[in-house]
Amino acid sequence: MRRTAALVTAGFLALVAGCSGDGEPARAAAEPTVEAVPASVQVAPADGSTDVSPTVPLEISVTDGELTDVAVVDGAGAPVPGSVADAPADPATDVWTPDAPLAYGASYTLTATAEGSDEQPVQAATTFTTVTPQTLSTPSIGPLDGQTVGVGMPIRVWFDDAVADKAAVESHLRVTSSTPTDGVWNWFSDTEVHFRPSGYWPENTDVTLEADLYGVALGEGVWGEKDRAVSFRIGERHVSIADASTHRMQVFDGDQLVQDFPMSAGSPDNPSYNGPHVVTEMNPDRVMDSSTYGVPVDSPDGYRTPVQWAVRLSDSGEFVHAAPWSVGQQGRENVSHGCINMSTENARWFFDFSQPGDVVEVRNSSAGTLRSDIYDWTIPWEEWQAGSALK
Structure with missing residues (x-):
C-alpha cells in the first residue's frame, strides 16, 4: 500500500511538471485593471x-x-x-x-x-x-366650485388683464369629466375664454377645471398669481323649445316632454333672438326696466314693470316670466318686448323646474341670432374649434 501511494504521488508530480512546460508550477492569469472614472x-x-x-x-x-x-x-x-x-x-x-x-x-x-x-x-x-412680475393675475371662473348646473353651461374664465400669450394660458387649463367629452376652449376676447363640448354636456356628469397658472407668463409682464381648481356637476338635462311661430314652449326633462305651454314671444317690433339661450339667473320677484338695455323708461317704448318668477335667458333683457296681462295673447300672438310671457301658474312651474345652465332654444323669430354674455351654442362647432389658441 505504501508502494502504490508512492507511485501515485510520483505520477502526480510528473503530470504537474509536464503541464507547466518549463518545470515551474502554473500561475493564474492576472485580472485586467479597471480605470477609476470621475463623475x-x-x-x-x-x-x-x-x-x-x-x-x-x-x-x-x-x-x-x-x-x-x-x-x-x-x-x-x-x-x-x-x-x-x-x-x-x-x-x-x-x-x-x-x-x-x-x-x-x-x-x-x-x-x-x-x-x-x-x-x-x-x-x-x-x-x-426668479422673475419679478409687473402684474399678477388671478382669473374668475364659472361655474362656481360645488355648484350644479344645466347641460348648457360652458366653463368661463375671465382675466382682469389682457392675455397676450393665449396658448401658454390655454395649455395650463385642464378639464376632466366623469363622462369624457370632446370639449375645446374658445377665446371670446383677450380677457375671456370659454370651454364646451360639441353638443350639450352629458347629464349627471362631474367636471373639474384645474387652472394651473402660477408661474405662467400671460405676456406683457403679467404672470399667473396662483393655481385654482373648480369642481362642479352637470345636473339633469333640461332643454326647452320656444317656438315664436306656434306661440308655444315645449319643456323636456331628458328626452321626455313634460310640459307644452302657451306663450307669447317678442312682438314684431321687439322680437326675441333666435338660438339656444342659457339660464343664468332666477328671481321670484323682479322689476323689468327697459333702461337696463338702453331704452329710457320715460320713452314711448320704455317701461318699468314688476314681474314674478323671472328666469333670465340673456343679458339683453330676455326672460321667461309671469305676464298675467298678456294671457289672452299667449298661444296666439307675440306681444312682449322680447321675453317669453306665460301665465303666473305656468311661469311658477317653469321657475321651480329650472336651474342655471338649462337651455331654452328660441326658434322661428323674426330677429337675428342671439348675442349675449353666453351665446356659445350659436357658434358652429368648426368655428368654435378655430377659436382655440392651440391649433
Whole structure:
C-alpha cells in the first residue's frame, strides 16, 4: 500500500511538471485593471439666470456616476425642502421639485453632488433668480366650485388683464369629466375664454377645471398669481323649445316632454333672438326696466314693470316670466318686448323646474341670432374649434 501511494504521488508530480512546460508550477492569469472614472454633473437653469419662472424644472444630469445628494437654499441660505425624481420625458435626467412653489422675485442656489467609480464626490451648482412680475393675475371662473348646473353651461374664465400669450394660458387649463367629452376652449376676447363640448354636456356628469397658472407668463409682464381648481356637476338635462311661430314652449326633462305651454314671444317690433339661450339667473320677484338695455323708461317704448318668477335667458333683457296681462295673447300672438310671457301658474312651474345652465332654444323669430354674455351654442362647432389658441 505504501508502494502504490508512492507511485501515485510520483505520477502526480510528473503530470504537474509536464503541464507547466518549463518545470515551474502554473500561475493564474492576472485580472485586467479597471480605470477609476470621475463623475460629471450638469445642472439647469444656467448659473446666473434671471427672470426664471418659479415653476421651471430644476434639472440634474450625471454622467459616469450616480447622484448622491441635491440641496437647494434660498437667498438667505435657508434650506428649501423638495424631492428628486426622473424627468418624465428623459429618465436619464433627474428633476428636483420643491414641496411648496418657489417664490417670485427670489434667489435660489441648487447644488448637486455625484460620485463616480473613483469614489470621489463631484459637485455642480447654479444660482438663479426668479422673475419679478409687473402684474399678477388671478382669473374668475364659472361655474362656481360645488355648484350644479344645466347641460348648457360652458366653463368661463375671465382675466382682469389682457392675455397676450393665449396658448401658454390655454395649455395650463385642464378639464376632466366623469363622462369624457370632446370639449375645446374658445377665446371670446383677450380677457375671456370659454370651454364646451360639441353638443350639450352629458347629464349627471362631474367636471373639474384645474387652472394651473402660477408661474405662467400671460405676456406683457403679467404672470399667473396662483393655481385654482373648480369642481362642479352637470345636473339633469333640461332643454326647452320656444317656438315664436306656434306661440308655444315645449319643456323636456331628458328626452321626455313634460310640459307644452302657451306663450307669447317678442312682438314684431321687439322680437326675441333666435338660438339656444342659457339660464343664468332666477328671481321670484323682479322689476323689468327697459333702461337696463338702453331704452329710457320715460320713452314711448320704455317701461318699468314688476314681474314674478323671472328666469333670465340673456343679458339683453330676455326672460321667461309671469305676464298675467298678456294671457289672452299667449298661444296666439307675440306681444312682449322680447321675453317669453306665460301665465303666473305656468311661469311658477317653469321657475321651480329650472336651474342655471338649462337651455331654452328660441326658434322661428323674426330677429337675428342671439348675442349675449353666453351665446356659445350659436357658434358652429368648426368655428368654435378655430377659436382655440392651440391649433
